[in-house]
Amino acid sequence: MGEPGNARDGKTRKAARLIDVARLANVSRATAARALGGYGVVTQETQRKVAEAATALDYRVNDLARSMRSGKTLTIGVVVADISNSFTLNSIRGIIDASASAGYQSLVLNTDGDVRREREAIRVLREKRVDGLLVVPASRIEVDHLAGGRGHGAPVVLFDRFIDDLPLDSVITADFEASRAAINLFVQHGHRRIGLLLGTAAHHGHQESEPHDTVSAVRERARGAMAGFADANLTVNSAWVRYAGSVAPTALAAARHLLAQSPRPTAVLAGNEEMLLGALAAAEEIDLTIGQDLSLIGFDDAPWLAVFRPPLSVVQRPTYELGRQAVTLLLSKVEGDRRPNSIVLPATLVSRASVARIGS
Amino acid sequence: MGEPGNARDGKTRKAARLIDVARLANVSRATAARALGGYGVVTQETQRKVAEAATALDYRVNDLARSMRSGKTLTIGVVVADISNSFTLNSIRGIIDASASAGYQSLVLNTDGDVRREREAIRVLREKRVDGLLVVPASRIEVDHLAGGRGHGAPVVLFDRFIDDLPLDSVITADFEASRAAINLFVQHGHRRIGLLLGTAAHHGHQESEPHDTVSAVRERARGAMAGFADANLTVNSAWVRYAGSVAPTALAAARHLLAQSPRPTAVLAGNEEMLLGALAAAEEIDLTIGQDLSLIGFDDAPWLAVFRPPLSVVQRPTYELGRQAVTLLLSKVEGDRRPNSIVLPATLVSRASVARIGS
DNA sequence: CATTTCAATGAGATCGATCTCTTTTTCCAA
DNA sequence: TTGGAAAAAGAGATCGATCTCATTGAAATG
Numbered sequence: 001m002g003e004p005g006n007a008r009d010g011k012t013r014k015a016a017r018l019i020d021v022a023r024l025a026n027v028s029r030a031t032a033a034r035a036l037g038g039y040g041v042v043t044q045e046t047q048r049k050v051a052e053a054a055t056a057l058d059y060r061v062n063d064l065a066r067s068m069r070s071g072k073t074l075t076i077g078v079v080v081a082d083i084s085n086s087f088t089l090n091s092i093r094g095i096i097d098a099s100a101s102a103g104y105q106s107l108v109l110n111t112d113g114d115v116r117r118e119r120e121a122i123r124v125l126r127e128k129r130v131d132g133l134l135v136v137p138a139s140r141i142e143v144d145h146l147a148g149g150r151g152h153g154a155p156v157v158l159f160d161r162f163i164d165d166l167p168l169d170s171v172i173t174a175d176f177e178a179s180r181a182a183i184n185l186f187v188q189h190g191h192r193r194i195g196l197l198l199g200t201a202a203h204h205g206h207q208e209s210e211p212h213d214t215v216s217a218v219r220e221r222a223r224g225a226m227a228g229f230a231d232a233n234l235t236v237n238s239a240w241v242r243y244a245g246s247v248a249p250t251a252l253a254a255a256r257h258l259l260a261q262s263p264r265p266t267a268v269l270a271g272n273e274e275m276l277l278g279a280l281a282a283a284e285e286i287d288l289t290i291g292q293d294l295s296l297i298g299f300d301d302a303p304w305l306a307v308f309r310p311p312l313s314v315v316q317r318p319t320y321e322l323g324r325q326a327v328t329l330l331l332s333k334v335e336g337d338r339r340p341n342s343i344v345l346p347a348t349l350v351s352r353a354s355v356a357r358i359g360s
Numbered sequence: 361m362g363e364p365g366n367a368r369d370g371k372t373r374k375a376a377r378l379i380d381v382a383r384l385a386n387v388s389r390a391t392a393a394r395a396l397g398g399y400g401v402v403t404q405e406t407q408r409k410v411a412e413a414a415t416a417l418d419y420r421v422n423d424l425a426r427s428m429r430s431g432k433t434l435t436i437g438v439v440v441a442d443i444s445n446s447f448t449l450n451s452i453r454g455i456i457d458a459s460a461s462a463g464y465q466s467l468v469l470n471t472d473g474d475v476r477r478e479r480e481a482i483r484v485l486r487e488k489r490v491d492g493l494l495v496v497p498a499s500r501i502e503v504d505h506l507a508g509g510r511g512h513g514a515p516v517v518l519f520d521r522f523i524d525d526l527p528l529d530s531v532i533t534a535d536f537e538a539s540r541a542a543i544n545l546f547v548q549h550g551h552r553r554i555g556l557l558l559g560t561a562a563h564h565g566h567q568e569s570e571p572h573d574t575v576s577a578v579r580e581r582a583r584g585a586m587a588g589f590a591d592a593n594l595t596v597n598s599a600w601v602r603y604a605g606s607v608a609p610t611a612l613a614a615a616r617h618l619l620a621q622s623p624r625p626t627a628v629l630a631g632n633e634e635m636l637l638g639a640l641a642a643a644e645e646i647d648l649t650i651g652q653d654l655s656l657i658g659f660d661d662a663p664w665l666a667v668f669r670p671p672l673s674v675v676q677r678p679t680y681e682l683g684r685q686a687v688t689l690l691l692s693k694v695e696g697d698r699r700p701n702s703i704v705l706p707a708t709l710v711s712r713a714s715v716a717r718i719g720s
Numbered sequence: 721c722a723t724t725t726c727a728a729t730g731a732g733a734t735c736g737a738t739c740t741c742t743t744t745t746t747c748c749a750a
Numbered sequence: 751t752t753g754g755a756a757a758a759a760g761a762g763a764t765c766g767a768t769c770t771c772a773t774t775g776a777a778a779t780g
Binding site: 096105302 | 375422423424425433444452483484487488637664666
């Protein structure tokens with residue numbers, strides 16, 4: 001007597017379980033499960049009784065128990081490097097919409113580009129027994145945690161980045177081509193001193209040489225730019241190339257450094273939203289007018305670009321669609337497809353007023 | 361024989377369970393659990409054996425089973441109305457950091473301000489047996505799903521919005537005061553024709569009267585503005601007040617409408633990031649110069665505001681801190697604290713060049 | 721040496737839903 | 751009225767970790 005927690009009175013007691021519903025409806029657990037789950041055969045009458053009992057008790061299935069029994073969680077894990085930027089946000093919308101319409105939940109975790117947090121995130125998601133993983137890997141070196149390990153077979157699909165020598169499918173955009181096209185545009189407008197502002201992981205510093213552990217997306221953009229330079233027979237001035245951690249102060253510092261060179265580049269390709277903001281801030285500081293003293297191209301459209309003047313040229317990537325396709329691919333893996341299959345979507349260069357024609 | 365899935369060979373078989381570790385280490389499940397869980401008493405020797413076995417088998421605990429047994433998931437659910445805006449993003453960072461350091465995971469779901477999606481999100485999270493819920497409610501009318509219902513006692517804390525007559529704790533900012541201060545600033549600069557652009561749920565339309573189901577944050581901002589008008593003995597011109605769904609096209613349409621009035625307001629308070637972008641776009645269309653022809657104040661700082669010219673005045677809210685405090689409050693509820701406790705953090709009006717002084 | 725006292729470990733129950741395999745019931749035909 | 755098939759429902763096992771409550775064994779004490 002006095003034992004707390006028994007479900008006698010209707011007040012704030014323990015949550016009703018299937019067995020409580022079954023008792024109230026005067027049937028067995030199995031029958032109650034059939035009635036609620038909509039499988040097997042049940043009388044209309046039984047169906048009604050069970051449904052009534054469930055309503056009366058405010059029964060909600062315990063997803064933990066169900067997943068444990070079924071071995072499926074109907075959940076995918078999404079591990080992104082930077083949840084703040086427009087690219088990721090739109091991709092996530094695509095991911096969530098696509099997985100929801102396939103009956104899957106998405107759990108999104110953010111790593112800020114930190115491999116340790118990524119490893120931790122993947123561990124947690126695996127412990128939660130997600131059915132599949134979509135990962136924007138923070139490193140191309142430390143990748144051991146991506147391979148599932150014995151029996152932890154939840155398939156992994158890489159998002160926006162690929163890793164050489166690792167047999168994982170990926171869904172990416174054509175960064176090389178996009179970057180090359182951006183450089184070509186600069187060249188067509190007469191630019192010959194072109195700077196590169198490339199955002200890398202969120203370390204706090206910037207440098208001129210490619211960091212040893214540079215993710216594919218950035219590397220491809222760098223290589224695409226180099227190809228663009230080669231197209232125009234330009235030699236690369238390494239003082240005009242800057243790799244910087246993707247946080248506002250670092251981006252700003254790198255941009256300042258770039259614009260303090262002499263001679264100063266007349267055009268800058270910014271590798272992501274942070275770098276673009278850094279370039280704009282640095283240019284403002286030394287009174288350079290965008291689209292006049294300095295030409296700019298960024299990566300990825302963002303809402304604020306609609307009101308920024310002058311309008312900025314950007315590489316537009318199919319973010320939402322990228323997310324959708326990644327989910328489709330991942331779920332095919334979840335359902336057992338073993339064929340390797342990577343997807344590359346094209347990017348579009350949108351030319352706006354931020355690229356000026358300069359004297360011949 | 362030939363049965364698939366038995367864990368004999370070391371290849372890609374089933375994931376190791378506790379019992380597999382126990383067998384390999386020649387101990388019972390109970391002992392293995394003690395050794396791995398770090399509770400109870402175990403010999404150094406046993407500890408070593410078990411640890412070795414676990415490593416050898418690449419054992420990972422099954423969180424589903426653990427949570428089921430323990431009744432705790434060490435997870436909180438976060439249901440936000442719009443994951444895209446800077447306010448939410450920063451808040452989420454605060455929420456994630458605070459909950460992580462308390463040993464909790466955060467599951468973030470987005471509703472886009474749609475009550476149906478909110479209801480669904482909360483249902484899913486409750487089925488996943490989260491220990492607590494942080495919700496930015498989309499409606500102040502449809503709130504039945506917020507109350508846990510019999511035994512589904514995961515506590516709920518409201519975030520950024522409160523609901524009258526519902527005994528739920530909330531963590532909000534002083535929107536009334538902030539809004540009033542914004543109007544006061546306009547008035548001090550000589551403005552007497554002041555427009556209001558208030559963002560509501562994501563329906564597609566805009567109107568001059570307050571929608572019946574307006575969330576507290578918006579309502580408080582409206583009332584704060586009214587108080588500001590009263591402070592200056594201004595009567596409200598309802599043609600200068602616009603409630604609009606928080607999606608780009610609607611925001612733009614509402615802003616256009618507002619600026620098409622005759623006489624046209626000389627100053628506009630934009631209730632969120634979308635409305636601010638809408639106002640900027642509409643002003644641009646009819647060649648109004650911000651900080652000259654039109655004064656503007658927005659809500660919440662965003663990264664792009666650092667490079668936008670002229671610098672825009674905004675109400676700055678302590679987003680990250682708001683998230684942290686919400687988690688602290690929620691976790692105290694999770695651990696059984698029953699005392700009602702709501703938190704209001706102050707907002708700061710940051711005055712920048714977008715507010716012009718106009719002739720007396 | 722017998723007995724007490726811990727330290728260390730093991731056996732088995734438990735969490736809640738589902739699923740396989742009976743068992744019971746129903747209904748129709750011979 | 752009885753056999754038999756089909757329909758409906760029930761019993762019990764299962765998923766994997768944890769926790770309570772024995773039980774074992776060894777050291778310590780008289």
